[in-house]
């Protein structure tokens with residue numbers, strides 16, 4: 001779970017959001033990993049959220065201090081931003097082992113990507129890619145826009161859409177993994193600490209459980225060695241399975257909808 005942006009509280013307080021997210025993990029006995037952008041949580045409230053994750057047994061990991069695009073900055077300043085976040089997290093008592101690139105952007109070209117991975121290694125951090133992107137950031141942005149218009153809007157259709165899409169995407173990406181020969185891949189699911197998950201994460205996790213999924217603790221899933229290799233080319237927003245597919249030359253089923261603007265057509269049709 002990424003970012004920890006504490007910027008939206010219409011319809012659900014920040015305290016309730018965080019409590020609900022932690023309760024959702026507890027409901028399926030899952031220990032997650034939070035990839036934290038320090039500048040988003042450098043408040044007494046943000047630090048309390050981090051403490052609550054520690055008390056819940058979840059990991060706190062590095063997601064840069066300022067959530068910049070690697071392709072919009074120099075590798076020197078990008079690595080300094082990672083260091084700044086490590087120092088912030090260390091001051092809160094967290095020693096991170098893993099790093100996730102904001103926007104899954106690890107540099108505009110091969111040379112930058114290699115420099116950033118060398119910098120990560122020097123900093124004692126391992127890359128944490130994604131195999132299953134829920135596109136929750138887009139779904140949440142639509143929900144937030146609706147709540148700004150009408151704080152009393154009926155949220156049920158948003159829940160149904162999000163739950164259904166998560167189950168569908170999980171199976172899509174596991175089919176991709178199977179086609180690549182990964183029979184029992186410990187998926188790395190990308191979600192964000194946002195109102196959508198504050199409202200519906202428990203529904204999503206229980207629906208996945210009903211669909212036959214089991215939950216691997218983040219510590220175990222992240223430890224798979226091939227997740228930490230330098231990708232074959234700049235990641236440019238793509239997930240680990242998509243890059244593996246390029247390496248293998250296999251033709252896999254396309255994403256359920258065009259990734260750019262994923263969900264827009266369906267949400268438009270549903271009036272969400």
Ligand SMILES: [Zn+2]
Pocket residue numbers: 002003063067101102103
């Ligand atoms: Zn992020």
